Amino acid sequence: MDTILPVRRAAFIVLLTLLLQGCEAPRYSQGSFDSSDPASRLYAIRRAGESKDRSSIKPLVEQLKSDDPAVRVFAIKALEQITGERLGYNPYSDVIERNEAVLVWEEAVKQKRFAGVDPASP
Secondary structure (H helix, E strand, O other): OOOHHHHHHHHHHHHHHHHHOOOOOOOHHHOOOOOOOHHHHHHHHHHHHHOOOHHHHHHHHHHOOOOOHHHHHHHHHHHHHHHOOOOOOOOOOOHHHHHHHHHHHHHHHHOOOOOOOOOOOO
16 A cells, blocks of 8 residues: 555656656657757656666666656666566665665675576576
């Protein structure tokens, strides 16, 4: 029950963002992690998770630092889809707890912890 409200809040933020942009969401091909357009960033994050794009792990970890809760929710979901891990990251924790978990993610990336790991394997 605790996680339903934050997920709904993030979904509402995404929907509101799309509506405020004239109901025309950017195409997947236009999305990028460093876009100033929040919807484009969210599409890039979602695409990376759905395609299990391992080359996106490092930029996704950077997205965990975002001030935008929707970006953080989508980023951790994408990382979980790619790696099968959350490493203690909660997008709704306070900034100190989030930063501590980001350090864990950054160390895992530095140590190449997820190189060649298939999250679908048992």
